[in-house]
Amino acid sequence: MTAHLLVVTPAKAGAHNHRACRGDTLLLQSLGYMDNEIGRMLDERQFFVYILASRKHGTLYIGVTNNLVRRAHEHREGLLPGFTRKYGVKHLVYYEAYQDVGDAISREKALKEWRRGWKIALIEQSNPEWTNLYPGLAA
8 A cells, every 4th residue: 555645845945944933832822732742743843634534435524733643543543532533533544744833724724614525536636545544654
């Protein structure tokens, strides 16, 4: 199985200071992250927007994380209370990587506004069979 990854580079690549930016910190605090988590996230500087599905053309969930393997595992095992556990949404079918948390969060919000058909088309561009990508990441 081949994992598909779309790496999105910010428009101002190379111009960004990789120290913890005040704006990034405030954004993450407003989303409920703790200071120790924020520091680690900003140091790692890789964020993922991902789409989970209950099955092919099933229920979809869009999220953002700084650790895709951990987050996919948590969804897969039902460790997170809420929507994904309630509706059995546990198959990682699409993801994108970002270096800037603001870009990742903006993309997540944009995708959540998309029509369902557009989301399906996005998934099927790189994963037409809706293969669960988690096993390839966790290996």
